[in-house]
Amino acid sequence: MFSPALRNDLCEILSSSFTSDGMDELGRLLFRHYSGHQLAGADRHVTLSRPRAAQTLVDHAEDHGKLADLVQLIAELDGRQFLGKTLNVDAIEVFFNALARVGIVYDPSRRRLYHSREEIERLRNWGSLRDDRVYTIAAMSVDIVGNSQLVRTHGSKKVETLSYELLGFLQRKLDDYDGRVWNWAGDGGMLAFTFAGCAERAVMCGIDIQRSMPLFSLSPGYPLPDQVALRVGIDTGPVKFSSDTGRIVSDVLNYAAHLEKAATEPGCVSISGRTIELCTPKLLGIFEPSGDYEGYPYRTTARLDSLFGEAEGCSEPEPVGAR
Known part of the structure; x- marks a missing residue:
């Protein structure tokens, strides 16, 4: 169930978050007469190093088919009192994300791990984010330009079909950049990215989306x-997560939406100052310095979606706050 890399990650989490005595206590919660010293062949008067204690516990749990139970126990103890102190488990979400990438998800409501290879690419929490915790999120606001006019011109039924097909197109793009749809309202929505490199992945995804629009059509x-x-606006920063992503209140999500709607031209991608700081000069090379929006610097691209000529929305009046 667990690859060698995942077992090593679990050992690192244990050794960074638990003392040797704490790991012995964990072991006793799983195995009534657990003794790390005895299993490691060490004298009881000698303190086991944390890495050795962690390896001993992981090996014993694996030998007895209890590795999943050990992970579940660690998850349940995180943020709670353990041996007289509040336990904060380092990097547990990163570990859960690594599990999720191989189709193993921890469900807090069920308090167990389960296999979900089919569902994992659509889980809004990546199988690892936890409610009421703050994470760095790259938020991407996407909007169909002139949606009301499209309804008047083509009828609501065709525009509803467009929205459905567009959502599927965006989900396929997000799969390549480990992004998620957090909210979709028919004419646009909020997409999200997290973990290492999330800002650059969001920016590359936004560019990819715009450049692929001619093929989508x-x-x-x-x-x-x-x-x-489409218009695309991206901001990056701390967001308090909720499983009900449509109800998350965040300055990061709000700024991404405002930047997209008021300072981004059709077919372009705009990025906030906080996102700029997290991108390489090579990636920023395709963006033009664009001034300030709501008191913060931002940059935008030239039009990216005009491979086959003009798209509907080209004649839209210049947005407020644009160059």
Whole structure:
């Protein structure tokens, strides 16, 4: 169930968050007469090093088919009192994300690990984020340009089909960059990225989305005669997570939405100052310095979606706050 790399990660979590005595106590919660010293062949008067105590516990749990139980126990103890202190388990979400990548998800409501290879790419918490905790999130606001006019011109049924096909297109793009759809309202929504490199992945995904719009318009399920345009705005920063992602209140999500709607032209990607700081000069090379929006610097690209000519929305009046 656990690869050698995952077992090593689990040992690192144990050795960084628990003392040797704490690991013995964990062992006794799983095995009534557990003794790390006895299993390691060490004298009881000698203190086991944390790495050795962790390896001993992980090996014993694996030998007895209790590795999943050990992970569940650590997850349940995180943030609670353990041996007279509040336990904060270092990097547990990163470990859960590593598990999720191989299709193993920890479900707090069920208090167990389960296999979910089919579901994992759609879990809004990546199988690892936990409610009421703060994480660095790169938030991407995406909006169909001139949606109301599209409804008047083509009818609501075709535009609803467009929204459905667009959402599927975006989900396929997100799979390549480990992103998630947090909210979708028909004419646009909020996409999210987290963990290491989330800002750069969000920016590359936004560029990829815009550059792929001409091909999306040629797909068999595309319902309109002409290509539509999107606007994309990205901000990065701390967000308190909730499983009900549509109800998350955050300055980061709000700024991404405002930047997209008021300072981004059709077919372009705009990024906030906080996102700029997290991107390499090479990636920033395709963005133009664009000034300030709501008192903060931002940059935007030239139009990226015009491979086959103009898309609907090209003649939209210049947004407030644009260059």
